[in-house]
Amino acid sequence: MKRAGLFARSRVSRLPQAWRRPLAVVGTVVALAWIVVALAAPVLAPHDPLAQELPRLAPPGPGHWLGTDQLGRDILSRIMYGARVSIPLTLLLVALSVAVGGLLGACAGYFGRWVDETIMRLADLVFAFPTVILAMVVAAALGASLGNAVLAVLVVAWPAYARVTRGLVLGVRAREFVLSGRLLGFSAWRSLRVDVLPNVTGPVLVLATLDIGTALLLLSGLSFLGLGAKPPSPEWGAMVAAGVDVFDSWWVATFPGLAILTVVLAFNFLGDTLRDALDPRTAGAIKERAL
Amino acid sequence: MRSPLARFLVRRIVTALLLAVGITLVTFVLTNLVPGDPVAANLGQRALGDPAIVAQWRADHGLDRPLPQQYLMHLEGLLHGDLGTSQQSHRPVLDDLAESVPATLELAGAAILVSLVLGVGFGVVAALRRDRLSDHVLRVLSLVGISVPTFWLALVAFYVFFFRLQITPGSGRIDPGMTPPPQVTGLYTVDALLSGRWDVLSSAAGHLAAPALVLALYTIGLLTRFTRSAVLEVLGQDYVRSARAKGLPGRVVLFRYVLRPALVPVITVAGLAFGSLLSGTVLVEAVFAWPGVGQYAYRSATTLDLPAVMGVGLVVGVVYLVINLVVDVLYGVIDPRVRVS
Numbered sequence: 001m002k003r004a005g006l007f008a009r010s011r012v013s014r015l016p017q018a019w020r021r022p023l024a025v026v027g028t029v030v031a032l033a034w035i036v037v038a039l040a041a042p043v044l045a046p047h048d049p050l051a052q053e054l055p056r057l058a059p060p061g062p063g064h065w066l067g068t069d070q071l072g073r074d075i076l077s078r079i080m081y082g083a084r085v086s087i088p089l090t091l092l093l094v095a096l097s098v099a100v101g102g103l104l105g106a107c108a109g110y111f112g113r114w115v116d117e118t119i120m121r122l123a124d125l126v127f128a129f130p131t132v133i134l135a136m137v138v139a140a141a142l143g144a145s146l147g148n149a150v151l152a153v154l155v156v157a158w159p160a161y162a163r164v165t166r167g168l169v170l171g172v173r174a175r176e177f178v179l180s181g182r183l184l185g186f187s188a189w190r191s192l193r194v195d196v197l198p199n200v201t202g203p204v205l206v207l208a209t210l211d212i213g214t215a216l217l218l219l220s221g222l223s224f225l226g227l228g229a230k231p232p233s234p235e236w237g238a239m240v241a242a243g244v245d246v247f248d249s250w251w252v253a254t255f256p257g258l259a260i261l262t263v264v265l266a267f268n269f270l271g272d273t274l275r276d277a278l279d280p281r282t283a284g285a286i287k288e289r290a291l
Numbered sequence: 292m293r294s295p296l297a298r299f300l301v302r303r304i305v306t307a308l309l310l311a312v313g314i315t316l317v318t319f320v321l322t323n324l325v326p327g328d329p330v331a332a333n334l335g336q337r338a339l340g341d342p343a344i345v346a347q348w349r350a351d352h353g354l355d356r357p358l359p360q361q362y363l364m365h366l367e368g369l370l371h372g373d374l375g376t377s378q379q380s381h382r383p384v385l386d387d388l389a390e391s392v393p394a395t396l397e398l399a400g401a402a403i404l405v406s407l408v409l410g411v412g413f414g415v416v417a418a419l420r421r422d423r424l425s426d427h428v429l430r431v432l433s434l435v436g437i438s439v440p441t442f443w444l445a446l447v448a449f450y451v452f453f454f455r456l457q458i459t460p461g462s463g464r465i466d467p468g469m470t471p472p473p474q475v476t477g478l479y480t481v482d483a484l485l486s487g488r489w490d491v492l493s494s495a496a497g498h499l500a501a502p503a504l505v506l507a508l509y510t511i512g513l514l515t516r517f518t519r520s521a522v523l524e525v526l527g528q529d530y531v532r533s534a535r536a537k538g539l540p541g542r543v544v545l546f547r548y549v550l551r552p553a554l555v556p557v558i559t560v561a562g563l564a565f566g567s568l569l570s571g572t573v574l575v576e577a578v579f580a581w582p583g584v585g586q587y588a589y590r591s592a593t594t595l596d597l598p599a600v601m602g603v604g605l606v607v608g609v610v611y612l613v614i615n616l617v618v619d620v621l622y623g624v625i626d627p628r629v630r631v632s
Contacts, residue, residue, distance in 0.1 A: 140592030257443030
């Protein structure tokens with residue numbers, strides 16, 4: 001308890017040092033590398049990700065470094081192009097969750113009473129389900145497509161942001177500058193937009209960074225179950241699923257899975273450092289989320 | 292009702308009941324207000340072309356009534372233990388689930404046991420050896436644990452241990468051709484033990500090992516991280532220093548003064564982790580062909596088998612709710628501060 005008060009100011013100043021820690025360095029390098037791969041896939045990829053060539057199911061070798069799949073497509077190129085599918089969608093998903101959850105949570109915290117009750121009971125309901133089961137039901141009901149998978153994960157992801165934002169808004173709402181704004185005649189919306197939201201975005205964005213890995217796991221999990229990307233899209237989860245049918249050709253599933261693992265690990269390394277730097281005592285504040 | 296504990300219990304149970312009703316509403320709304328058309332999913336092309344057959348099918352399944360009425364019918368059925376009839380297996384959903392729930396409970400139960408032993412153990416070791424090599428290694432390993440896609444790990448484990456090394460048996464709960472033990476609990480390992488069928492016990496345990504370990508990895512990572520920070524926080528308390536200062540042996544300090552308070556919040560995390568285990572079973576069961584709820588859920592979701600989807604959502608939601616209720620109550624009983632707040 002003492003620590004939080006004593007070091008409250010220096011927490012932010014600890015951030016630059018945090019970036020020099022080995023986990024943060026590895027996380028940053030790997031995450032940046034993947035972003036470069038996603039951006040430069042057309043230049044970097046040795047083959048067309050959809051081109052079907054012989055031999056099929058070729059093991060990793062000189063022509064195809066990571067082998068080919070059952071349709072003779074180059075796995076390395078598909079993984080590189082897959083980064084253009086999985087990474088932007090994951091970021092979009094987290095951004096949408098922050099926007100929806102953040103807005104609902106802010107309304108709940110700011111307006112209180114029945115608005116708060118309605119929104120937070122809805123959030124409780126979503127929390128009452130194990131994540132994948134609910135996402136799977138939503139995705140299945142909406143129909144199998146990547147867009148619907150994003151929507152399904154959004155349905156299960158927003159309450160976490162709503163809860164955090166609500167708590168933060170409750171803390172800010174009663175502060176003098178908000179009250180004086182209201183006394184000056186600000187409408188509730190303007191007060192929320194101008195005075196309250198800018199003061200709660202920081203912690204919510206940190207939570208969002210921590211969540212990127214989890215979101216990718218959920219999204220690729222749905223694709224693995226056939227509820228996300230459709231062929232021939234080079235989505236990583238769907239590529240792992242393709243490997244189930246050709247079990248002895250281990251490379252078909254192994255490499256796309258490693259791609260998912262490295263991205264998630266990179267963001268978790270970053271998130272772990274961020275969390276440590278910003279609040280050492282909450283290192284264990286976790287919620288059931290992932291696969 | 293006077294005592295804070297009784298008030299706390301009543302409040303938690305009422306909340307849980309309200310949430311249970313909410314769960315029935317969510318599963319119902321989700322499977323009804325979404326654009327997927329169960330008629331198209333369940334009738335063949337030729338039958339779909341005949342409006343009379345389509346209308347008959349909708350009437351048979353109560354789909355021609357207004358939604359609120361459908362929901363009330365659904366609730367009434369639930370109160371009578373009727374979860375509807377699966378449109379795929381043409382059997383009562385309750386019967387289908389009764390067959391698959393024990394398989395999933397066995398898998399998830401084994402996984403949570405492994406997670407608790409290893410996760411808490413690793414977390415305590417990491418905290419006691421803070422900033423030493425073993426702490427760093429465990430920290431990276433626990434991060435890897437929560438970052439590995441479960442479905443991929445299941446595939447890799449199946450490939451390496453079954454296909455290549457042939458250490459573990461293949462898919463399913465027991466060897467093909469072996470008769471299951473007489474059903475008492477539905478958990479093959481327990482039933483085999485009760486009936487003294489040692490061959491079945493060894494087969495069931497062998498089949499359980501790989502999927503349970505794969506499923507447990509995420510929770511092990513989660514619990515390691517949580518236990519580490521919980522133990523570290525207690526280690527810094529004044530009363531621990533006093534206990535050390537008055538010369539108590541290290542073992543006594545660790546078990547009586549550190550672990551007891553540190554492990555209380557672990558109960559909550561373990562409860563939450565059980566939810567992620569239930570989620571994970573969908574992906575692990577798909578790979579290991581484990582005949583549990585996860586596989587049933589996946590099959591019914593992809594075929595838009597509405598009653599089955601509702602049944603799975605409901606049962607899993609309620610199981611999760613009960614576990615969280617038990618965890619909350621346990622936590623309140625152990626830690627008086629919780630029930631007062």
